[in-house]
Amino acid sequence: EKQGYDHYMLKEIHEQPDALASAIKPRLTSENAVVFEELDQSFFANIDRIEFVACGTSYHAALYGCQLLNARGIPAHVHRAGEFSSYPAAIDERTLVVAITQSGETADTIESIHRVNETDARSLAVTNVVGSSIERIADKTVYIHAGPEIGVAATKTFSSQVATLSLLAAYLTPTLGSKTASNSALLSSIAELPTAVDTVLSTADSEYVAQTLVNRPNRFFIGRGVGYPVALEGALKFKEITYEHAEGFAAGQLKHGPLALITPESAVLVVFTGDHDEKTVSNAHEVRSRGATVIGIGPDQADGPRRVCDEYIGVPSLTPELSGVLTNVQLQLIAYHCASALGRSIDRPRNLAKSVTVE
Numbered sequence: 033e034k035q036g037y038d039h040y041m042l043k044e045i046h047e048q049p050d051a052l053a054s055a056i057k058p059r060l061t062s063e064n065a066v067v068f069e070e071l072d073q074s075f076f077a078n079i080d081r082i083e084f085v086a087c088g089t090s091y092h093a094a095l096y097g098c099q100l101l102n103a104r105g106i107p108a109h110v111h112r113a114g115e116f117s118s119y120p121a122a123i124d125e126r127t128l129v130v131a132i133t134q135s136g137e138t139a140d141t142i143e144s145i146h147r148v149n150e151t152d153a154r155s156l157a158v159t160n161v162v163g164s165s166i167e168r169i170a171d172k173t174v175y176i177h178a179g180p181e182i183g184v185a186a187t188k189t190f191s192s193q194v195a196t197l198s199l200l201a202a203y204l205t206p207t208l209g210s211k212t213a214s215n216s217a218l219l220s221s222i223a224e225l226p227t228a229v230d231t232v233l234s235t236a237d238s239e240y241v242a243q244t245l246v247n248r249p250n251r252f253f254i255g256r257g258v259g260y261p262v263a264l265e266g267a268l269k270f271k272e273i274t275y276e277h278a279e280g281f282a283a284g285q286l287k288h289g290p291l292a293l294i295t296p297e298s299a300v301l302v303v304f305t306g307d308h309d310e311k312t313v314s315n316a317h318e319v320r321s322r323g324a325t326v327i328g329i330g331p332d333q334a335d336g337p338r339r340v341c342d343e344y345i346g347v348p349s350l351t352p353e354l355s356g357v358l359t360n361v362q363l364q365l366i367a368y369h370c371a372s373a374l375g376r377s378i379d380r381p382r383n384l385a386k387s388v389t390v391e
């Protein structure tokens with residue numbers, strides 16, 4: 033069943049080009065128009081705000097999608113479902129609440145939609161599992177079509193969630209977005225995403241970098257823009273399967289406290305996107321001058337980022353808004369190779385379950 037891979041996680045990481053193609057192909061025409069068969073624009077009539085609810089990796093995908101909406105002038109926020117279910121945001125008939133959940137069974141996320149259903153707000157579920165519980169309670173459902181994910185650590189579903197949310201952001205721009213917003217770079221990069229991920233998977237950089245990460249007291253993952261949710265996701269994946277300490281931060285946040293944790297034993301993984309990289313370069317300088325080992329991951333063509341890093345892993349250059357999907361695949365591989373070097377139970381990490389059906 034693992035088709036020659038040692039673990040489901042590695043198999044699912046390698047399934048990403050196909051999973052992405054399944055999410056993208058039916059929704060993007062050859063003229064780069066976006067179609068959602070499950071939806072029609074009337075469902076979004078009079079919506080003036082989108083509130084995402086999600087947990088864990090799906091929360092990171094929501095943060096990513098939220099940035100794409102805001103960049104197009106569509107007001108959006110993200111909430112952890114475990115908070116929203118008890119302390120919901122103020123919502124009304126002009127609010128669309130979007131629940132992101134791979135399994136469609138996460139109790140906190142389901143409870144959040146129950147709370148939404150007590151109001152006049154509309155709800156949309158984005159899920160991987162046809163016939164899941166979320167589908168029964170949300171007003172509309174969109175599938176990410178990633179195929180079954182067996183490994184407890186979510187991998188291909190994150191990429192497919194981001195691809196689906198990118199398409200959704202482009203779909204909503206003409207009606208909810210600003211007049212000046214443009215989707216052309218985003219849409220042409222979405223079309224290139226499966227091939228670009230395939231290129232990332234054919235490199236062996238992550239194995240080498242993983243060796244420099246195993247014997248450390250801590251590791252920090254930083255990024256800005258879409259690199260921020262990717263940094264959070266990179267750290268989550270790392271701690272889940274290696275059982276080692278890792279923490280993700282917005283790059284600009286380090287100097288407001290976490291910098292105190294940096295020592296010459298620390299490793300800092302810096303996500304570059306090709307957008308505002310000069311600021312992230314100075315954040316990398318801040319940690320390097322305190323002796324930390326700096327590992328950069330970002331677009332191939334990046335002189336400034338390459339200069340500041342001890343090691344740099346290049347990924348194909350896409351529009352910065354989607355480059356985070358590629359750097360995230362490298363971070364998945366880095367976590368995997370570290371966990372493998374440490375002999376961890378990769379597909380079934382201790383204390384964790386694939387879907388969390390209690391609040």
Ligand code: F6R
Nearest residue numbers: 088089090133134135138185186
């Ligand atoms: C991380 C992971 C969890 C899930 C979270 C939400 O690798 O798997 O953090 O992302 O429990 O699950 P879903 O998406 O099924 O609601």
